[in-house]
Amino acid sequence: MVKKFFGIFSLTLACTLLGVVNRFENVEAACDPTVCQPPKCFCPSVNPPGGLPLEKTPQFCLLTFDDSVQPDTLKVANSLIGKRTNPNGCPIRATYYVSIQYTDFSLVTQWYAAGNEVADHTMTHPQDPFDDEIIGCKKALNAFAGIPNGKIAGWRSPFLNWQPKTFDIIAQQGSLYDSSTTALIDDATWPYTMDYGLYNDCWRGFCNTTIHPGLFEIPMAAIIDDKGTPHLMDPHLDGTPDVVKGWLQSNFQRHAQQGKTPFGLFLHPAHLYQVPGTPLAPGATDPALNLAMLEEFLDWAIAQPDTWFVTSQQLLEWMQNPVPADQLKTYAPFSCEVPKIGKEICNGLDDNGNGQIDEGLLENCNFNTVVWNTCYGCPSENPSLANPVPSGGDRYHVPTTCDTVWWDPIANQCLCQDANCAYTDLSKPVGIVGENNTVGGSNGNTNPGQPNGNKTSSITSLNTVNTMNLIPSFIIASIFMQWIF
Template identity: 30%
Template sequence: MQRILAVIFFLAVFLHQSQAQCNTTNCVGPACKCMNTSPPGGLSLANTPQLVFLAFDGAITTTNYDNYTFLFNNTTNPNGCPIGMTFFIFHEYNDYTLTHSLYFKGQEISTHSMSHLTPAATWANKSVTEWTDEIGGIRDALSKFANIPKTSIRGARAPFLQSSGDATFTAMKNLGMFYDCSFPTTNYTNPPVWPYTLDQGFQHECAIPPCPLSKYPGIWTVPMVALNRNDTVCSMADACDKPNTFEETYQYLMSNFQRHYTTSKAPFGIYLTANAWFQDAQYRLQAYKKFLNDILVNDDVYVVPIARGLDWMKNPKPLAEVPNFFNCPTVTKTPCTNYTCYYEGDASPVGPRNMKSCVTCPDVYPWTGNPLGLP
């Protein structure tokens, strides 16, 4: 018991020191940003866009692909460009051909893990090598089988929001990852806190330990600012009590958005496991769409992928220049031939599996330690 209390005391002291030691002298913006509720670059709230991050966890399947495209089709930012979402993808049951399609529709593809194995608690003790295999492995698989540029895959989210602290971030640093979005905050929700860099260490409360204790210059963390529903809070929107009607869903999203929009204008995130929230509840999907249409009436609201939002924070432009900054993405299309791959026996370490790929089927089922399915 004394050892546990000592660890808790050490973490509390460390986090206090991390917050106290980050200042404008040792963290010069806009490339470095301390945790606070102020917009980057000294912008006034009136001159700051309200960024909205829509992120979804899990494999891309036919069902959720249809839901995603329903949400972003014919939905545009004030400058007339399509909105952008972020997808944290794990390998199991992922359709890489649909992943390819999402990317070339202007959506962000990010990493979740290769295996996404349970129980969740095991992820707290994984080594740097294991995290490198998981994060680097799914990035390699996404690039290869969805035929998208590896350099475009810049973000990470830990499975079940359970990191191993420094081991996770050391792996991210070694892999050259740009940001993480795994750490909830319930202490910094009103006004909501902005994303910040880890140049001076992790600075908000450690809701799901272990959290990183070292400094990681240039890596951003996007705090998962908790949502409020019926006086309960949740970092994943589907973790709160599910709304039972169209109107409940709409009010749930809008009331939390307004808390950001009317205070600090910190990015508003809706983080979801889509299958858990939209399945058998089309009214939630319809209410989500109406919510998007209604907030985008405002000329200062932009729904963008997380990485593009952080790019703006590194180079903050006043509201008048935001339409050009978030201009319509132009990408050079790469081919995607629809291959259906099947594996069993010695060709799959996890039992019979199907996999949809943009390129010729690998010899064995891709898995941790062999993400490209090499013989």
């Protein structure tokens, strides 16, 4: 969470000096666009998908938030979304990479029900997340925030500290994409599939060993300042508000000229508010001023031609069916119809305009040192690595036949009545092969009517191999120096 940025450029240079071959050219050479074809396979490219000419290509922007979802962090995220809209009049969209520890599940439900994306960012935000961290997060989000497993399709490594094993795990879990790698300028491509391995961060030497057909990589394009220094996450921490706003605008324009490759603003909301009673660090900018600057930038960005802030899943869906910019206002996946269901079902969608969740819908789960709210019933103990979905509670999990915005976890009822809102979760079962999965997926809780108390899910860690032993020590040192966020 704490950011100590040492400069990607200098690190890349250092590794080059240490003899690490930059091998992304190999992937580019190996990926033949006449063989690797959409919608299943995408070569890394700065050219718009589908052969769209630049003037017909939308400028997509990814606004992402990382770590636990709490009242203060969600307030920051929601203030950045604000009343800002995409060209079709719908609110701009964002993706939250959620870590479970310190998260209030009811806020995740509300974030998702408002049309945003929820992605996996582990249970406890460790340096080396293995199966139990990745799988446990997905299970807990499904059980206590009511997000269908099929909609938790993305992953970001804590500290951006991925290993080849990380991709093995998320591919096994049927994930749609990773977004943990770094891009500077030349490798700031459109998302691509890993049919020929990674194209980014190749100085780490894993580009030839990270081959996962169909798994998307959404590279995190850094903000490059006027001296050529990259700033990846929370760029506002690296300069005064006026200076950083200039960086953001000039980088946005660079993307617009470089094949309209997606522009990214990657933030930790925890850096954008001041905890009452804690003094500012010497020389630090008041977080409120940084937040105001980012809001000004967003106001400027949404006023640029054909600019859309979308979730990661929306971006990938568009890439698989690249509709020209002038037809996007009626493009169904970007629409924002709010369900009309006549009553509140605890997901934050309001029935009476008071902006509050009606009394009695939320349950408050108090585990002494940990307190959170949920619509899905308090379990007998706080979710943990050993048991991410403890039993208990008398509410009903979201079934595989209903999406969160239609699911009433108290009445045990899916309020979707027609084909337009029908949803079937076809995702792979979540968990380690052979374990007793009872959460979501195609072998999960398919019947509305199974209260949480019937669940018996638990997982066993398979983390018996320390793959850090397999990595040259100078690379480990570099990783720890660079990605302390």
